[in-house]
Amino acid sequence: MGPLSVPASVTTILLDIEGTTTPITFVKAILFPYIQDNVKEYLLNHWQEKECQEDIDQLRLQAEKDTGLNGFVPIPENDAELQQVVQGVVDNVHWQMSLDRKTTALKQLQGHMWRAAYNTGQVKGEVYDDVVPALRKWKEAGMKLYIFSSGSVEAQKLLFGYSIEGDLLELYEGYFDTTIGPKVESESYRRIADHIGCSTENILFLTDVTKEAKAAKEAGVHVAVVVRPGNANLTDEEKAKYPLISTFEQIILPSAK
Template identity: 50%
Template sequence: MSSTPNQAAEAAKLMKNASAFLLDIEGTTTSISFVKDKLFPYVRENLATYLKENWAEASFQGVLKKLVEQAKADVEAKMEGAVALDDEEESPEKAQDAVKNNVLWMMDADRKAGALKLLQAQMYVKGYEAGSLKGHLYDDVEPQFKKWNEDGKKIYIYSSGNVEAQKLLFKNSEAGDVSALIADYFDTDMGAKVEKESYTKIAEKIGKPIGEVLFFTDIVKEADAATEAGMPVILLEREGNAPLTEADKTKYTVISSFKIEVEEEEVPAKKQKLDVDAKPAEEEKKAEEETMEVQLEEKKVEEKETETEISEEKKESNSTNGVHHKNGTEEKTNGSEDKSNGEEKESNGTEEKTNGESKEEEKSEESAAQKTVSPTKKVVTDEAAGDAPQVAAE
C-alpha cells in the first residue's frame, strides 16, 4: 500500500504550505488494533476492579456524576439498550454493577460520550503507570514529528479520546516520550469531529488561519467536516483502516505514511535514448543563448559608452562655441575698424584724385601756353636774320 506519485507530490505540497498540523490518533498516528485490541480490552477487563477500588475517590465521584447525567439523557432520548443510573442506589455494589453495565453498553455502541472517555482516561493512567500499557505509534510518526518541529511547524492532536488519555499515549509510547513534540491537544470539548464548527474553533484556538492548518485523518466524514470549514485535509490509508472508495481517493489526497518520497516518474527506455540524443543539442542551444545574452549585454554597454561620449562632445562643443562667439564679436569690431580705415583711405584717394586732376589742369594750361609761345619764337627766329635785337628787346 503506497501513494501514487501524483498523490505524494500533492501531499508534499500541502505539508509545505501548512504552518500547523492537526492529527487524529486512531488510524492516523496509532493503529486501530491498538485501541480496539489493547486499550478497550484493558478497560473491559479491569472495569469492575477499578470501580470497587476507586468508588469513594473524589476524582471518580466527579466522573460518576457525569455518567449519571449522560445515562438520563440517553434514557430520555429512548436510545435502544440505554442503561439507567440511579445515584441513590441502596448499596454500592448494586450501583457499581449498574455503572459497569452502562459503560460496557456505551463501549459496545462505540459511543464517544465525554463521560465515558473521561472514565477510560482515568483507567489508562493506572495501566500506563503499572506498565501494563504502552502507546503504539507507527514507525514514521516520531521521525516526522521531529522533522516538523525542526521546520518550525507546530503539531496538534484532535481525538475523541479524552485529552488526558491522549497525553498518556504519547508520553508512554513504544518510541518513548514524544509529548514534548506536541504543542496542544483537543477532544470532543471542542465539538464532535464530524461537525465543521469544531475545526473552526480549533483554528481559532491555535491562532492560525484555518487554511494554514492541515488535518490528517482516516475518517472521510471527519475530512468532509474539516473541508467544509475550509481546512485542507490528507487522508491516511493505513493497514487495518476502513477501505477508501475510488471517489474518496479522487476527492482527497491520500497517503499511507508521513514519510513522503516524491520520485520522478519512470521514463521508458526509448524516451530516455531520445533525451540522451537531444541533450547535446539542448546544451548547444543553451550555450548559444548564453552567448547571445553576453553579446546583448556588451552591446548595451557599448551603446551606453557611445551615449556618454556624445554627451561629453556636446558639452565640449557648447563650450567652444561660447569662445568663438566672443572672438566673432572681436572680429566684427576689427571689421568695423577696417571699414573705417577703408573709408579714410577712400577719402584720401578722393583727395589724391582731386589733386591729380588739378595737376593735369595745370599741365594742360602749360601745354597750351607753350603752344601759344612757339609761333612767336618762330617769328623771332625768322626775323632774327634781319633784325634780331628788336625782337629780343620786346
C-alpha cells in the same frame, strides 16, 4: 498515493490518532478490552476518590439524557447499595462501548482508567514506525503539531507520554478532544483554528476518516487521508476526492520543495 506537497500557507499540522499515528488494533484490541475487563475492579478500588465519584456523576447525567434509547442502562443513585451502583456503571459503560459511543463522560472514565494502566506499565502507547521521525522533522522545520482525537485529552497525553518510543509530549503544542466539538462537524475545526490563533487555511489535518476530512475541508482546512493496514476501505469516490498518503514520509513541507 504518493508524495503530498503541503501548501505554503500551512504552519500547523493537526493529527488524528487512531488509524493515523497509532494502529486501530491498539485501541480495539488493547485499550478498549482493558476498560471492559477492569472497570468493575477499578470502581471498587477507587470508589472513595473524588475523581472517581465525579466520573460516576458524569456518567449518570449522560444516562439521564440517554433514557429511552434502545438497550439503555440506568445508573442507580449513590444512596443505593454499593454493588448495585457499581454494577449499574459497569453495565452502562459496557452498553455505551458496544455502540462505540464517544460521550465525554465515557471518555473521561476511560482516560482515568488508562492513566492507572500506563502508570503501572500495564499499557504502552503504540505509534507507527514512520510517525516519530516525521514529527521531529516537521517540528524542526517550524511546524506546530496538535492532536485532535475523540479520546480525551488525558488519554491522548498518556498514549504519547508512555509510548513505545518514550515520552513524545514535547513534540506537541496542544491537544483537542470532543469538548471542542465533534470531529465530523466543520465548526469544530474553526474553533480549533481560533484556539491556536491561526486561520483554517494554515492547518493541514491528517485523518483516516473521510467524514472528518470532509468536515475539516468544509471549514477551509487542508486535509489528507491516511491509508494504513487495517483502516476502513475507501470507496473509489473517496479516493478521488482527497489526497491519500500511506506513510508520513510522503508529506513534503513547503521548505523542502
